[in-house]
Amino acid sequence: MAERYNPQEIEKKWQARWEADKLYNAEMDPSRPKHYALTMYPYPSGDLHIGHWYAMAPSDARARYMRMRGYNVMFPMGFDAFGLPAENAAIKRKIHPYSWTMANIERMRGQLRSMGAMFDWDREVVTCDPRYYKWNQWLFLRLYEAGLAYKTFAPVDWCPNCNTSLAREQVIGEDRRCERCGTLVIKKDLDQWLFRITNYADELLDFSGLDWPERVKVMQTNWIGRSEGAEVRFTTEAGYPIVVFTTRPDTLWGATFMVLAPEHPLVEKVTTPPQQAQVAAYQEQARRMSEIERQAKDKEKTGVFTGGFAINPVNGARIPIWIADYVLMSYGTGAIMAVPAHDQRDFEFARKYGLKIQVVIQGENTPANGEEMELAFDAEGVMINSGPFNGTPSAEGIRKVTAWLEEQGIGKFAVNYRLRDWLISRQRYWGTPIPMIYCPTCGALPVPDQDLPVVLPQDAEFLPTGESPLKYHLGFRYTTCPQCGGPAERDTDTMDTFVDSSWYQYAYITPYDPERLFEPAAGDYWLPVDQYTGGVEHATMHLLYTRFFTKAMRDLGLVKYDEPMLKLFNQGIILGEDNEKMSKSRGNVVDPDDLVSRYGADVVRMFLMFLSSWNQGGPWNSRGIEGITRFLGRVWELVLEPANPTAPAGYHSDQAVRDLRRVTHQTIQRVTRDLEDFGFNTTIAALMEFSNMLGRARSTPVVETPAWQEAIESLLLLLAPLAPHLSEELWHQTGRPYSVHQQPWPQVDNAAAVEDEITLVVQINGKVRDRIQVPAGIAEQEAKERALEAPGAHKMLDGKTPRQVIYVPGKLVNIVL
């Protein structure tokens, strides 16, 4: 009697052995195809939760599978170690963010090891290490030199709770909350560094060559928000130009007023003295609105007449200029031409303030008179009241009018994006110092490369004041000008942590390389990332930023690719047993450490993969995990318990061997296909079916044949990516050579996998009436004849002649009466 399956014992043993043997260390080997598998690195919060397991265990299984398929696999791991939680925890507990972070990392390393994943720990990077963030600074300087990093004074999004500015991407939802803490974000005027991601807007819209989920591509496309149209120059009566952006140049003749954003610089110039007080009051109110709350649901449009007029350049019409907060300074030119007949927002505004509504697009059933309209007509139609363009279909009109505007010199084709440049300055301590120096005589200067890294001082006072903590660290702040040697000051902001993660996949190539970002020869071999996995929540943040970085790095000559990650897979989310999001307050959190000590890592890994399809996630089930324990227990016995075979009645050895080999090779087929597509749940189902079959075969003399050995060996190999410890132990105990993880993936014997007899379904009018066993290669004519004779069908036929008999080879015969 062999020992029972005891995961605790074998898992620790093999983890130690694998680590000692450096089994998973990736070495460059040009003779083999490489596979760079990457899973999003964790923030070192201090505890590995089930979500981390759900993200990492299946991606580990996939990486292991690729390795057995003959790829030289690199599967690194690291820590996204800068960021606010460390700072907040440090303030609360009065310990240094560095100590807090490092202690957490230490703890999480141990937890990650308990997973039995094939992480190459020799490549680990920790982003708060100066050896890492030195290259953040170096990249910043390269972007600066290339004109892709710039500083500007502008109103920015500010989280009053986190006490820092945020990138547009980190402001969530209609009511504009902080992505981190959910606080309502306000506007603040600050001098900040930005990365010119908008330079790459068009290229970022091109996903060709990327095998990414449709969902992510759509989210990025929407986020970038490209729209084509025209810029048209209107002129105020006093002669100031007002440039507007419109997607509907075909409606230019219907522009009956203009609207400027309240903060538009021209407002002061166009406002007439009698309107001054009202305009100023509205501007003030709009300012407060954006600062206080913007939650009001039914935002009724408001605005104020400036007293000024503009001339519509296409027809010379004199139209009033208003200001209104539905026009945003941050989009387009901050000014619009209002065409109330054909734009619902302008329509509502015109109705409210009694402005003229001029119809210029005629639809099938739309009134030609603006007074009779109930809604703006924004569909396609034919241009009317539009001078030389009368009778032109609107779609064609958009092109023709744009060309005409260019000829007349009053406008041009233009593209606008919703995407804003990436604001990277943060007014917090725990991040990468921005490597810039401000000299009163020489101006803003980059820190020379040889002075990198600009080290984050350990002894800064980092209590949040709304200003950068580094500002109060005089030793850091005051320095000398690298140009004139005179007194100068450093930039005291730190970088958004998304800068760290924008290039971390490159850092793993030659981690903490003191000389360069990474070694080019190694980069040529390993890059780009072949398979990236992680949550979809980063669709318009990290995943957009890292694409931008790669494109910018390509233009700097640092990488040779347009895209950082060729394939992307988004795993779902594990919910609590109550089908709700796991949270401490709900008390529905499951702790992986507990589970590992109770069931073992292999069981936890496999249960997470078995729950549902990986991209779907789903509720935890504390009973369901027992099913995996039973399954692995049965595998254990199947492999190790001596069998005591007896031949059942009618046993034929040849047939039994054929049946066994068929199931073995069909299982190899199924598992291979499913693992290719991340179908872990169906992979496991196939292995369960296989082992159930083996369980039945075990009591027969087939166990004494080589086919049985082949079946057991295949089972262990197919199981190896999913349950690495158990497979290794059984591989070892059955006297096979170390390590199961260095074995090639089993080969399918197609001939053995073929069925020699199939079940043919016999239908009458599409309903199943019988099933017959026939040889797999049966001819159509014979199949039909046998079907007609099948008892279930014969009875229903009752002597009638079928109108039609349909044969689907290998599947069914449908007799139509």
Next chain:
RNA sequence: GCCGGGGUGGCGGAAUUGGCAGACGCGCUCGCCUCAAAAGUGAGUGAGGGCAACCUCAUGUGGGUUCAAGUCCCACCCUCGGCACCA
């Protein structure tokens, strides 16, 4: 409002190109094992009807195409996620 994903037994979920709906697992029921229990193990398990062989109904709702629909088409409902005064 716009865009995208999803609605299948008591539960989690399967179902290559339209071709046996419910694989696999959980749970449940009845056996075996046991003094008993746990563990293990065998059989059964969509609903309704029938003594039975069998029959009928069933993949969110309503239509349609087809010999055949969870799968394709049209309309709608619910749900999750993203965007939202973007000119």
